[in-house]
Each structure stands twice: as structure tokens, then as C-alpha cells.
Amino acid sequence: MSSPEPLVRFYDLSGPKTWSPACWSTRYALNYKGIPYSITKLSYPAIRPTCEKLFPDMTGLEATVPIIEILGPNHKALNNSTPIAELLNERFTEEAGYKHLKGIEEVKKYEAETASLGLALLRWVIQDVWENALDPNDGSREYFKKTREAVFNCELKDVTELRGGGEAAVIEDIKKAWALLRDRMKGEDGTGEPTYLDFYDAARVKWIEASSTEKHAKLMNLYGDDTFTKLMKKVEKYTMMKGKLSRGL
Numbered sequence: 417m418s419s420p421e422p423l424v425r426f427y428d429l430s431g432p433k434t435w436s437p438a439c440w441s442t443r444y445a446l447n448y449k450g451i452p453y454s455i456t457k458l459s460y461p462a463i464r465p466t467c468e469k470l471f472p473d474m475t476g477l478e479a480t481v482p483i484i485e486i487l488g489p490n491h492k493a494l495n496n497s498t499p500i501a502e503l504l505n506e507r508f509t510e511e512a513g514y515k516h517l518k519g520i521e522e523v524k525k526y527e528a529e530t531a532s533l534g535l536a537l538l539r540w541v542i543q544d545v546w547e548n549a550l551d552p553n554d555g556s557r558e559y560f561k562k563t564r565e566a567v568f569n570c571e572l573k574d575v576t577e578l579r580g581g582g583e584a585a586v587i588e589d590i591k592k593a594w595a596l597l598r599d600r601m602k603g604e605d606g607t608g609e610p611t612y613l614d615f616y617d618a619a620r621v622k623w624i625e626a627s628s629t630e631k632h633a634k635l636m637n638l639y640g641d642d643t644f645t646k647l648m649k650k651v652e653k654y655t656m657m658k659g660k661l662s663r664g665l
Contacts, residue, residue, distance in 0.1 A: 441501070459559075498612075518611045533590065539586050546561055
């Protein structure tokens with residue numbers, strides 16, 4: 417039986433596996449809703465030219481991934497994972513046979529409440545991302561190193577120590593910033609229907625997993641309980657890649 421023709425083109429970051437948390441959020445949304453899609457891998461240097469091609473007017477837009485194109489007569493391109501999830505619900509409705517993704521409206525508030533989490537995680541695994549998650553042959557590693565070292569004003573290998581106060585301190589920052597997830601999972605057993613909020617958190621777990629096996633093991637036991645085991649069990653069904661890899665535009 418042949419697969420249905422893609423209705424969406426999904427632009428993901430290149431690398432041995434999907435690793436970007438923002439891209440994982442979009443991948444989860446597509447998989448959950450059951451939308452047929454193709455995948456185009458972009459190197460870091462290719463992101464801006466691709467955005468400029470898809471969005472001739474870049475006013476108010478950042479050159480970033482994920483990006484989706486809704487294909488067909490009502491073509492639309494969009495980047496930024498949460499607006500993408502909103503658009504997917506709007507265009508691919510329950511009436512048309514697609515699942516409705518709940519919890520999108522909660523993410524903005526949740527992002528504000530966990531504002532320090534992304535930076536803490538980045539300080540922890542930035543060197544691992546460079547070593548393990550990026551494609552070594554398409555300019556991504558060079559771009560990532562140059563731009564991130566400019567932001568942190570030190571070498572990638574020193575970010576955890578110099579900008580995070582060392583691994584122990586960074587882990588404590590992560591524990592504090594992610595306490596809301598722990599509270600939410602206390603009322604779960606890992607078998608409930610996932611929401612976009614679950615996918616948002618699981619995407620960050622996948623980021624660490626793709627970057628460092630050792631740090632992923634530490635993260636899974638961050639609170640010494642089953643918080644992350646239940647979370648990842650809840651989203652497991654929608655984790656496997658379901659899109660067709662394409663060769664580009």
C-alpha cells in the first residue's frame with residue numbers, strides 16, 4: 417500500500433538525528449495530527465536563504481527553523497513552532513479527519529514560567545550539540561561554533577563552567593526551572609492523551625538525548641523519580657519519524 421502524498425513540507429535541521437527542540441515540537445504536532453508530510457533537511461547556513469525564498473517580506477520574521485509549507489492551492493509557509501501548531505489545527509481539522517492538538521494556548525504562559533530552562537539546558541549541552549548533533553559536512557558545525565561562541569564570549573567547551581557555574585550548578589538550575597513539569601507528571605501515569613505542552617517538554621528531552629547519552633541518563637533521573645519516564649511514555653507513539661525525507665526545494 418503506497419503512502420499518501422505529502423500535504424506539508426517540513427524543514428528540519430540537518431544532523432544524524434532530529435535534535436532541535438523547536439523542530440521536535442513541530443514533528444510531534446505533525447505526527448500526532450496524522451498529517452502526511454515530507455522532510456527537507458537544512459544546514460545552519462541554509463536557513464536564512466531558505467527563509468528569504470519562502471518569505472519575500474521578512475519584516476518581523478527571524479530566519480529560523482522549523483519551517484513548514486502547506487502544499488496545494490491554499491499554499492502557506494510559516495516558521496516558529498507554536499504558531500505552526502496553531503496553523504496545523506486551523507488547516508487540518510477534526511471535521512476533515514485530523515486529530516485536534518490540545519494545549520497550544522497554554523505554551524506561552526508555560527514558556528514565561530520556565531523562561532530560564534532553555535538557557536540552562538543549552539549551557540549544559542552546547543559542546544555536546546556541536547560534537548554529536550550537527551552534520552559535520554555541511555557547514556553547520558562551523559556556523560554553530562562561531563555564532564554561539566560570540567553569544568557566550570567563550571569557547572563552547574567552557575560554557576558550562578564559565579557561564580553556568582559548572583555542571584552541578586546548571587543541573588540545579590534545570591531542576592528548579594522544570595519543577596512545573598514534575599508537578600504536572602505527579603498526576604499522570606504515562607498513558608493519557610498527550611497535549612502540545614507534553615510535546616513541548618518531550619522535545620527538550622529529545623534535544624538532550626541526541627546530544628549526550630550520559631547527560632540524557634542524568635536528565636531522566638533528574639528528580640530521582642519517574643517524571644521523565646512517564647512523560648516520554650506518554651508521547652512515545654508520536655516519536656517515530658513518519659515523514660518522507662526529500663532532497664530539498
